[in-house]
Amino acid sequence: MTAVDAVPTDFDWRTYPDPPIAPILAAALTHFQQDGYHGTTVRKIAAEVGLTMPTLYYHYGNKEGLLFALLDIAMDDFWAHGHACLEEAGTDVQKRFENFISSVALHYTHRRDLAMLHDESRFLGPDFRVKYLERRNMVNEVLEGLIKDGVAEGVFDVDDSHLTSLALLGMLGGILDWYRDKGPLSAADIANRYTRYAVRIVSKPAAA
Numbered sequence: 001m002t003a004v005d006a007v008p009t010d011f012d013w014r015t016y017p018d019p020p021i022a023p024i025l026a027a028a029l030t031h032f033q034q035d036g037y038h039g040t041t042v043r044k045i046a047a048e049v050g051l052t053m054p055t056l057y058y059h060y061g062n063k064e065g066l067l068f069a070l071l072d073i074a075m076d077d078f079w080a081h082g083h084a085c086l087e088e089a090g091t092d093v094q095k096r097f098e099n100f101i102s103s104v105a106l107h108y109t110h111r112r113d114l115a116m117l118h119d120e121s122r123f124l125g126p127d128f129r130v131k132y133l134e135r136r137n138m139v140n141e142v143l144e145g146l147i148k149d150g151v152a153e154g155v156f157d158v159d160d161s162h163l164t165s166l167a168l169l170g171m172l173g174g175i176l177d178w179y180r181d182k183g184p185l186s187a188a189d190i191a192n193r194y195t196r197y198a199v200r201i202v203s204k205p206a207a208a
Contacts, residue, residue, distance in 0.1 A: 013084035013103060014188070016110035019077050021070075023049045024056060028066040033113055037067060037120045068128040071121060074114035075135040078107050082142070093153050094199070097146045101168065101198045102191040104139070108175040109187035115176060140165050147202055157204040168198050 021029065027048045031040040042063050046056045060066045085099035108115050121132050144165040150156030158164045172194060179190065 011080075011084060013081045013088065013099075014106065016081075016106065019073060019111075019114075021073060024051065024059065025066065025070055025073070028063075029070055029113060029117075032067070032070070032117060032120065037063070037123050042066075064123070064125055064128060067117065067120060068124060068132065070114065070117055071124075071132050074111065074117060075132070077111060077114070078103075078139070079135070081107065082139075093146070093149045094155050097143075097150055097156075097202070098195050098199060100143060100146055101172070101195045104143075104169070104172045105175060105191035105194045106187055108172060109179055109181075109190055112176065112179060112181070140169060143168065150202060155204075156202040158202050164202060168201065171197070 024045065027045045028040070031045055031048075040063065042056060043053060045066070046053050060069055081103045082100065085103040086096050089095035089099045118136070121129065121136070124132060140162075144161050147156060147158055147161040147164055151158055151161065175190065175194070181187075185193075
């Protein structure tokens with residue numbers, strides 16, 4: 001059982017209603033998307049939501065605090081869906097793998113605005129960065145564990161589960177480079193296709 005299995009949930013992991021984001025954070029998210037982390041000023045965010053600078057600093061400390069709060073929302077949302085997809089699959093090791101791959105792909109499509117901030121985590125200071133990486137690194141740990149489970153049960157044929165997990169996450173992360181919500185493929189279509197690609201990578205070769 002993975003660490004994320006300890007998180008309870010009771011919703012359909014394939015659905016993505018708007019996450020609860022406070023107005024201050026919603027404004028920060030918009031400016032981070034438009035201007036980048038360094039191009040965004042706290043003064044501009046405060047003015048947009050009608051707050052004084054001291055009030056904003058009271059709630060989030062500084063711009064780094066705003067970024068961390070948004071990344072925390074992104075990871076909360078990811079793990080809620082991640083746990084639910086594993087729970088639905090039960091003990092079926094291939095289904096658990098397929099669902100988890102799909103949930104990562106859906107995070108990068110349905111939550112693209114938040115997911116784009118993962119790269120901005122490099123601007124976090126040491127304390128915030130450690131907290132964030134603990135949660136983000138768990139994604140690889142869970143996926144690697146699912147691959148190992150598949151190998152142990154004779155379902156997958158993988159020599160290096162760690163490198164394979166990193167390669168799969170790299171492939172999935174590429175969705176952010178090209179996905180647009182007005183494109184020809186729906187988020188579900190993309191998740192299904194990437195899941196099929198992932199299964200091919202870890203599956204045993206077909207008998208000659």
